[in-house]
Amino acid sequence: MSQKHLIAIDLGATSGRVILATIDGQRIGLEELNRFPTRMIRLFGRYYWDIYALFGHICDGLRDAARKGVAIDSIGIDTWGVDMAFVGRDGQLLGLPRAYRDPYTDGTPEEFFRTVPRREVYDRTGIQIMNFNTLYQLAAARRERCDALMAADKLLFIPDALAYLLTGRMVCEYTILSTSQLMDPRGKRLDAKLLAAAGVRPEQFPGIVFPGEIVGHLSAEIAEATGLGPVPVIAVAGHDTASAVAAVPASDERFAYLSSGTWSLMGIEVREPVITDESFRLNFSNEGGVEGTTRLLKNITGMWLLEQCRAAWKARGRDYSYPEIVAMTSAAEPFAAWIDPDDARFAAPTDMEAAIRAYCRETGQTEPADDAALMRCIFESLALKYREVLDKLRRLAPFPLQTLHVIGGGAQNDLLNRMTASATGVPVVAGPSEATALGNVLVQARALGLAADLKDMRRLAAESVATRRFEPEESARWQAAYDAYERITQQA
Incomplete structure (x- = not known):
C-alpha cells in the first residue's frame, strides 16, 4: 500500500506536541514536529489553561506539517480529561478554561453528596470520587456564580474545544466524556439527574461521537492559514x-x-x-x-x-x-x-x-x-x-x-x-513511550481502514516500537x- 500521513495532536498536563505519523501498512513512524509547554496560568487567584496559546502552538505544528510537502490524510486530538471550555450563543469561547488543579473544588464533593449521595453518584457513573471531576467543577462554578457558565450555550471538553477551533463543529467525544462523572457508563449517555444537580442542562452538550468518527474538516480559514487544505479531523480516543x-x-x-x-x-x-x-x-x-x-x-x-x-x-x-x-x-x-x-x-x-x-x-x-x-x-x-x-x-x-x-x-x-x-x-x-500519540494515530488508522480492529491495532503497535x-x-x-x-x- 502507499504511505499514509496522519497528524496526532497530543496534549499532556505539562507539555504538548504535534506529531507526524507515517504508515506503510506494517509499521508506524512518528516524527515530532513541535513541542510546547501546557502551563497553567494564575489570574486573580484562579488557575486557567491558555487555550489560545495552545491553539497557536497547534497551528504552528500544522504549518510545519504542510512544509513537509506530503498529503495529510487525517488529524486527531487527545488531551487530559475533566476540564471544559464554555461557548456562547455567538460561537465564541467565554474566557479561558479553568484548570483541574485549581483548589476551588475543595470540599465540593461532600457538599454535592447532600443532594445526591456519594454511593448513588458512584452507582450512576462508576467513576472514582476526585475533587476535580467535571461534575464537581461545574457545581463549584455554579456556586461561584461563574458568569461564563451562566452564559454558556455549549460546554466542550478540551479536545473537543480544540477540534471546534479547527473545524467549526462542536461534538462531545465519548472517552473524554467518560472521565467527567456525568455519564452513565452502561448506556454511554449523559446522566440527567447529575447534570440537574450540578446546575447544567443536557442540551448544553453537543452530540456524542465515538472514536473513529469524523468530527469535520479543517475550516476554510484554518486550511488556508496552515497550508494543509480541508483535512478531516477524526475523533480519536480524546x-x-x-x-x-x-x-x-x-x-x-x-x-x-x-x-x-x-x-x-x-x-x-x-x-x-x-x-x-x-x-x-x-x-x-x-x-x-x-x-x-x-x-x-x-x-x-x-x-x-x-x-x-x-x-x-x-x-x-x-x-x-x-x-x-x-x-x-x-x-x-x-x-x-x-x-x-x-x-x-x-x-x-x-x-x-x-x-x-x-x-x-x-x-x-x-x-x-x-x-x-x-x-x-x-x-x-x-x-x-x-x-x-x-x-x-x-x-x-x-x-x-x-x-x-x-x-x-x-x-x-x-x-x-x-x-x-x-x-x-x-x-x-x-x-511505547509515545503511547498517547501512537494510540491517537492507531484510531485514525482504524477509521481510514488501515487496521481491522483493536487486536490489529495492537499488532501494528508491537511491530512499530521496541x-x-x-x-x-x-x-x-x-x-x-x-x-x-x-x-x-x-x-x-
Whole structure:
C-alpha cells in the first residue's frame, strides 16, 4: 500500500506536541514536529489553561506539517480529561478554561453528596470520587456564580474545544466524556439527574461521537492559514489515557497497564463496567475505551512530585539532568523513607520538597538528608504505591494479571520500572513511550481502514516500537519495604 500521513495532536498536563505519523501498512513512524509547554496560568487567584496559546502552538505544528510537502490524510486530538471550555450563543469561547488543579473544588464533593449521595453518584457513573471531576467543577462554578457558565450555550471538553477551533463543529467525544462523572457508563449517555444537580442542562452538550468518527474538516480559514487544505479531523480516543491504552502492545487481555507521566493511571481493560461494593470501596473508575471497551482504573499521582521538586531546585541553582537524577537516586540509601504520593498535601503545594519533608516528620520517619535522598523517597514511594493499587486491581479483575505494561513517558524510566517490577512482583514491559500519540494515530488508522480492529491495532503497535522487559528482583526486601510503607501511610 502507499504511505499514509496522519497528524496526532497530543496534549499532556505539562507539555504538548504535534506529531507526524507515517504508515506503510506494517509499521508506524512518528516524527515530532513541535513541542510546547501546557502551563497553567494564575489570574486573580484562579488557575486557567491558555487555550489560545495552545491553539497557536497547534497551528504552528500544522504549518510545519504542510512544509513537509506530503498529503495529510487525517488529524486527531487527545488531551487530559475533566476540564471544559464554555461557548456562547455567538460561537465564541467565554474566557479561558479553568484548570483541574485549581483548589476551588475543595470540599465540593461532600457538599454535592447532600443532594445526591456519594454511593448513588458512584452507582450512576462508576467513576472514582476526585475533587476535580467535571461534575464537581461545574457545581463549584455554579456556586461561584461563574458568569461564563451562566452564559454558556455549549460546554466542550478540551479536545473537543480544540477540534471546534479547527473545524467549526462542536461534538462531545465519548472517552473524554467518560472521565467527567456525568455519564452513565452502561448506556454511554449523559446522566440527567447529575447534570440537574450540578446546575447544567443536557442540551448544553453537543452530540456524542465515538472514536473513529469524523468530527469535520479543517475550516476554510484554518486550511488556508496552515497550508494543509480541508483535512478531516477524526475523533480519536480524546482522553489521553484512552489513546495510550489503545497502543499497549499486548497479545492477550491478561495484562494491567500503567500510563506513567505527570499522572500515573493503572488499570485493566474489560468489556463491561465493574460497579460493585468492592469497586466503590476501593474507589476505582470505569472510563471509556476504544471499540466499546471499559478501562477499569485508578488515578495515582505520578512524576508530578519530582517535576515540582526539580522546578524548585532549578530556581535555587540546582538544575539536574535526568541522567544525573538516575545516578543520584541509584546511589542514595535505599528504603529510608516513604510517602503516600496521593496524600492531599502533594496536590498543589507551594513547596513540594517542604511538603515531603513535613510528611516524613509527621509519620515518625527521618527526613531525606539531601536532594538525592528525596529523589529516592519519591521513586520508591511510587513503586510501592503501584504495588498497593495493583493488589486492589487483582481483587476486581476477572482474569489473572500476568504482566504490567508501562506506557507513556515513564516507559523510559528504567530505574523506576525496575523498582516497580520488584515492588509488584510481576514482570514490567516498558513501551511505547509515545503511547498517547501512537494510540491517537492507531484510531485514525482504524477509521481510514488501515487496521481491522483493536487486536490489529495492537499488532501494528508491537511491530512499530521496541519494548524493554524488567523481572522482579530482591522480592523479600521489597516485601518488607511494602509492609513498612503500609504502616506509615495508614497512620498519615
